[in-house]
Amino acid sequence: MRFWPRSLLGQMLLAVALVLLLAQAISAALLWQAAEARREAAVLNAAAFAFIVRGEPRNEGDGRWRGQGPRRHLIDRFTRPLRIERTDSFAPRPGDDIDPERAEALRAVVEDQGTAVAELIVVERPIARDPYILDRPRLHRRLASGNGERRQVLVAALKRSGGDGWMVARVPIPPRQRGVIGSILLQTLVIYVLLVGLHFLLLRRITRPLAALTERTETFARTQNADGQLAPDGPHDVRRLIAAHNAMEARIAALLDEKDVMLGAIGHDLKTPLAALRVRIESVEDESERAKMAATIEDITRSLDDILSLARVGRASEPPERADLAALTAAVVEEFEDMGEPVALGPTTRIALPVHITWLRRALRNLIANAVRYAGEAEVALLRDGGRAVLRVDDRGPGIPEGRIAEMTEPFTRGEASRNRETGGAGLGLTLARAIAEQHGGDLVLVNRAGGGLRAEIRLPLQSETDSARKGAS
Incomplete structure (x- = not known):
């Protein structure tokens, strides 16, 4: 399954969604970190408040607590410290989580308020295991209400410099704020609906005319017909693109029409005098000379037909027809057999495709004729190779030098240097x-066989069958 969409609209929306998800994840992490920092600061300030305000005597004469103490707005009802416990000794209990980092932070706050600290111990333990709380049932019930049995209490024991005993402050550690995640999720959902929805509308306005332009380009490439051009639509840049494409289409169609007219004129102007020559040579008395002259005229006529056919490929006036390629292959092989040529029909697979039947017959005939000319025989097969139909022609001839295989499909290139029709022709058959093959969305592949000879394949895509299968599955 493809995770990354293929369309521009899908890729842009997925990119926006991923970036937004990353931004919201970072925002959630920062908010959670800030909430935890506030929670930790509230606990430490509550402990410091207990030591400085509740554990210190008043200043003489002014009636104020010594020092300003920690800011009380950071101490809420969840972190309100319990009464100071005074004891001669203090030691952590088994299972206590001793926290030196909190001890250092709390020491800094207390000493900043003018209290000299000789020793400070900070531990964290469950409320249900604290003896001070367990000895006070009402306090225990209040703190352990709801899910309080799982709550923790911060126990900080402070010994002042020059003092004899310990002051022990207890601060209930408030539960983590669950509402932060919920608010972030709600915020993310709202942003997704607004931002992704807005991007979808904007991108849709851009991609709809682009998709139509793509379809129009494919249609024009198939038909070379300038009728049915798109009206400019979408943003200004896309409108300009469509307008430029329409102008290019019109120009290409005009050039192709001019080419067809010119080819028709060339065909008429050349074939007419050739036909006249063919009639005049009948008056030549020498039969040998007359045969040579007739062969030359026929050679010129066939070369002219090949050139005109090559120029007209892709300008078919009729749409492709769905044909049974196995039947088409068998019919072409039968033509050669009727002429007494050593052409054999190999394995075939039933494949139906929309093709230009006349053109495909011509291509297959050219490959078979080349094999017969250079190797004296040919074997023809029709195979299915993955997503392609393969029209294959094998021979046992000399093959093609590896360095010239690509060159052999160029116009007027032949394996034999002469221009004799019997030994090589004009060099347009493979071209x-x-x-x-390219007109049908496929390609021509030439490769030398391991046992000697040449293998020529016309490979056509089975895209139409694939599309039909997908539609049937859906």
Whole structure:
């Protein structure tokens, strides 16, 4: 399953969602950290308040507590310290969590208020295991109400410099604020709905005309017909793009029309005098000379037909027809067999595809004719290879030098240097086969066989079958 979407709209929305999720995660972590810092500061300030305000005598004469003490607005009802316990000795109990960091922080607060500290011990223990609280049932019931049995109490024991005993302050540690996460989740949901929804509307306005332009480009590439151009839509930049594409389409269509007119004129202007020559050579008395002249005219005519066909590939006036490729392959092989050529039909698979039947026949004939010309025989097969239909022609001829395989599909390139039709022709057969394969969204593959000979394959995509299967599954 693909996690990353393929469309621009999906990728942009997913990117916005991921960035927003990351930002909200960082925000949640910072808010949680701030809430924990406030909670910790409230506990330590409550303990300091107990030592400084409740554990110190008043100043003589002014009626005020010595020093200002910690800020009382940080001490809420959850961290209100219990009464100071005075004892001659103090030692942590088994299972207590001794916390030297809190002890250092609390020492700094107390000493900042003018109290000299000889020794300070801070531990954390469950409320249910504190003897001072257990000895006071009413206090225990109050602190242990609800989920209080799991609550902790901070026990801080302070011995002043020059003092004989210990002051023990107890501060209930408030539970962690659960509302922070809930508020963050609610905030994230609201932001997602607003931000992602707004981005969806904006991106949809951009991607809808782009999708239409893509479809229009694919249609034009298939038909070369400028009818049905898109009206400019969307943002200004997209409108300009559509307008430029329409102008380019119109220009390309005009050039192609001019080319077709020119090719028609060339075909007419050249074939007419060739036909006249063909009639005139009948008056030549020497039969050998007459045959040579006729062969030359036929050679020129076939070369002209190949050139005109190559120029017209991709300008089919009719849409592709769904055809049984196995039947098409068998029919072409039968044509060669009827002419007495050593062409054999190998394994075939039933595959139906929308194709330009006349053009595909022409491409297959060219590959078979090349194999027969250079190897004296050919074997034709139709296979399914993954997502492609493969029209394969094998021979046992000399093959093609590895360095010239790509070159052989270029126009007027032949394996044999002469221009004799019997030994090589004009060098347009493979070029035309490649152009027809590309017209169908496929390609022509040439490869030398391990046992000798050449393998030529027209590989056509089975995309239409894949789309039909997906529609059926949905």
